[in-house]
């Protein structure tokens with residue numbers, strides 16, 4: 148491409164504008180463009196055809212060739228153009244257009260007769276829309292404007308890589324035209340040209356952008372502005388990534404990479420003519436001219452993010468040649484690509500591992516079979532004697548590309564992309580990065596493509612890290628969690644780009660689902676209103692998991708064993724699970740093991756810190772000790788907030804049953820308070836801790852003393868509450884007996900070094916540590932090899948909706964943190 152100075156008068160500045168079909172849909176829109184053009188220097192306006200015209204012309208040419216009827220479409224298109232001329236009030240233009248449609252009819256009739264040079268005829272038909280629109284726009288802009296039919300200036304030739312421009316001849320003809328036409332401002336037809344023999348030609352799809360760039364080059368313009376119906380180039384396709392952001396500036400190289408890989412705003416060939424002269428290219432929105440748009444220049448302003456944008460190309464396939472005989476043998480790649488060339492198959496991406504055992508490339512899905520046959524033929528001899536083993540095709544592939552100048556020399560970009568995809572459970576089929584380092588491309592299954600795009604968008608800070616969340620059980624803890632989320636989520640989103648969306652809520656009977664997410668304040672109302680459906684946990688989980696969403700989390704705030712039974716299945720499907728429900732951690736061993744296995748295989752996390760000590764860091768303290776190589780000797784202390792509170796308060800001045808009712812009202816007890824009084828709840832906690840420490844303990848192995856009289860054990864919860872006072876006499880007797888010995892009652896749990904486990908009420912002297920706890924305090928003592936003289940103690944409130952919800956929230960944030968290194972940091976990574 149020539150970059151020598153043009154022969155124009157350099158004192159005269161020139162600005163080229165290009166308007167697409169959407170900006171020229173009718174006469175009113177054509178008139179409106181006048182206000183968008185600046186007043187200084189020479190103005191060149193390159194136009195597409197009126198919206199929908201080129202498609203209609205292509206379809207008519209096709210119909211004519213195939214002997215189908217095109218007359219109705221011709222008439223409709225004609226009328227639309229004549230109406231526009233009418234509205235503009237230009238009789239000459241109306242006449243010119245009417246004559247143009249007569250010519251079109253003649254051309255279509257000729258096409259139907261299978262002419263010798265159908266290609267030229269078709270090009271004339273396809274390009275007619277630009278001829279008509281240029282007349283209309285000239286009329287709309289007024290008397291000061293002249294019109295150039297680009298076929299008088301642009302000379303092109305077909306090439307292997309698309310249309311080529313004869314620059315010298317085009318420059319000469321354009322200079323001559325300008326010398327003969329003194330006017331300052333010109334409307335130019337886009338898309339159309341002629342070849343060296345004077346035959347009609349077009350510049351291919353999106354050719355008007357290319358025309359505009361060529362004319363910007365020919366007159367060495369100060370700037371080229373492409374007016375369209377979007378605000379500019381976005382970081383990703385906004386239909387797939389709702390949080391895509393406008394890119395205010397791009398370098399030519401970035402724009403090229405994005406354009407090649409699917410960003411629809413610009414056609415890649417448009418860039419070369421402006422890039423060779425360093426002409427700034429702006430993308431602006433005709434409908435929102437006040438928006439700044441995207442500026443494409445030689446070097447964009449650095450904004451600290453290594454990746455500018457992401458693009459996605461669908462409808463691809465993997466073609467793979469596998470062969471032991473290719474290792475270290477020169478020429479295999481050349482033969483493979485020569486075969487594809489011979490078959491006219493275009494290669495989108497190439498990847499070969501250094502073992503040289505296979506060569507893989509990505510091609511268009513509709514060309515894959517042709518490519519496979521060509522490779523099989525080229526390597527038939529090698530197949531026969533086993534030097535190559537197979538040519539494979541995998542369909543339904545998409546290529547995701549991350550693009551940005553800032554990637555050059557920046558370590559960790561590929562890692563961040565692949566890490567983001569791994570977190571979203573996207574399998575990568577092939578990877579390619581050129582030495583220019585401006586583009587990392589990965590091939591993924593098309594079913595995963597949207598999820599991959601969103602995950603990558605979040606991974607590079609281009610959008611918040613979305614977590615699709617479902618909350619089960621809006622009881623005491625669940626409701627406290629919703630209110631904590633309501634107070635905190637806006638701050639989290641602003642500070643750390645974390646966007647937790649409550650997309651589902653259910654209780655034991657109903658569920659409410661939302662596509663975009665409930666406001667935590669109104670989620671409960673949605674469940675109580677008519678929008679709620681009967682509960683179906685499979686449908687609930689499927690909705691939360693949503694195939695297109697990178698990250699899913701279910702927070703189970705129920706006390707249901709049936710819900711806990713679903714965890715292995717959810718974790719295996721990649722749904723993270725956070726819960727204060729003790730059933731999974733202490734239930735049947737096979738299920739517990741299945742949960743561990745599902746986590747290892749599916750990559751999803753299961754966190755349940757709140758099951759022991761509510762908001763206290765009990766499980767994480769134990770994990771920390773063991774992970775750093777300490778050896779657990781035993782655990783003992785008070786693991787029930789309810790029982791701690793009851794025995795702290797129980798001095799004989801009030802019946803035990805009255806205190807229990809108060810504890811229930813405060814939200815300290817289990818949904819069925821017999822789980823507390825029977826010692827079962829504490830036994831479950833002890834089992835959870837023992838299993839964390841690698842011991843295969845079950846609730847049945849724990850020696851548990853129950854405070855529930857036998858007569859109240861087997862009745863329903865409501866009956867039990869009605870007969871609660873029956874518990875008072877035995878408890879009072881126990882208190883009196885201890886007081887007579889100068890002791891006080893406490894509920895304790897103990898896990899011994901030998902694996903033994905006990906739970907029950909003991910009478911303790913006044914100087915015992917457990918006699919100095921307050922309210923619902925838990926007190927957990929870890930005796931280990933390192934903490935053998937003096938136990939490591941975790942103490943604090945161990946029951947209540949607020950502290951439990953805080954423990955659950957903490958686990959949710961731990962999951963979110965694990966989804967991306969950047970999540971929950973105050974500042975974006977440079």
Ligand SMILES: NC(=O)C1=CN([C@@H]2O[C@H](COP(=O)(O)OP(=O)(O)OC[C@H]3O[C@@H](n4cnc5c(N)ncnc54)[C@H](O)[C@@H]3O)[C@@H](O)[C@H]2O)C=CC1
Pocket residue numbers: 619620621622623624625653654655656704705706707709710727728729757758759761788814815816817818945946947948951
């Ligand atoms: N309250 C506390 O201090 C602490 C509670 N926990 C645990 O937190 C969980 C919740 O406790 P609370 O909020 O006090 O209980 P709650 O009885 O107030 O609420 C339970 C909720 O779960 C729902 N639910 C029950 N069965 C269900 C099913 N099969 N499917 C869907 N939803 C179901 C109920 O409709 C209700 O909304 C329990 O597992 C409890 O052990 C853990 C630590 C402390």
Ligand SMILES: N[C@@H](CC=O)C(=O)O
Pocket residue numbers: 758759760761786787788789790815816817823828945946947
């Ligand atoms: N009912 C339990 C609540 C927490 O697990 C307790 O009192 O400790």
